Amino acid sequence: MGNVSYYTAEGLKKLKEELNYLRDVERPKASQAIADARDKGDLSENAEYDAAKEAQGLLEMKISKMEATLANARLIDESQLDTSKVLVLSTVKLKNQTNGMEMKYKLVAESEADLKSGKISVNSPIGKGLLGKSVGDTAEISVPNGTMKFDILEITRE
Numbered sequence: 830m831g832n833v834s835y836y837t838a839e840g841l842k843k844l845k846e847e848l849n850y851l852r853d854v855e856r857p858k859a860s861q862a863i864a865d866a867r868d869k870g871d872l873s874e875n876a877e878y879d880a881a882k883e884a885q886g887l888l889e890m891k892i893s894k895m896e897a898t899l900a901n902a903r904l905i906d907e908s909q910l911d912t913s914k915v916l917v918l919s920t921v922k923l924k925n926q927t928n929g930m931e932m933k934y935k936l937v938a939e940s941e942a943d944l945k946s947g948k949i950s951v952n953s954p955i956g957k958g959l960l961g962k963s964v965g966d967t968a969e970i971s972v973p974n975g976t977m978k979f980d981i982l983e984i985t986r987e
Contacts, residue, residue: 836940841904848899859881860885915961916960918936921984926980937950954971955972959979
């Protein structure tokens with residue numbers, strides 16, 4: 830069994846839509862590209878055919894990986910989550926001890942991470958460093974250029 834990953838309803842819906850798109854739109858396109866290349870003659874010297882077959886193989890691998898992810902996906906019931914500690918789907922307000930900067934992050938599954946919208950993966954170094962912490966705790970997080978210290982100011986569910 831693969832790794833279980835947790836998703837919000839929105840994230841799970843997005844994953845299913847992407848998988849359906851790959852199956853229903855991209856897969857037929859790949860088959861058509863192979864058929865078109867095959868019609869052009871000798872397969873032993875047909876680079877277009879080889880490229881189309883390789884693209885199809887990569888697509889099938891991506892579909893298979895997404896199917897496995899979906900099979901191990903679990904929906905998170907946000908109403909049952911504890912707000913006293915940082916967990917998946919917690920929105921955490923932090924203060925960087927080095928420069929005094931405050932920031933807010935929401936911890937999400939890896940596939941839902943989007944730094945621009947303030948969503949970081951629970952598998953990222955910062956995400957791992959925050960898990961289990963409470964308001965008032967200091968999270969020491971190892972990053973490539975040393976250790977960063979963050980004060981946990983607030984934990985909410987949004």
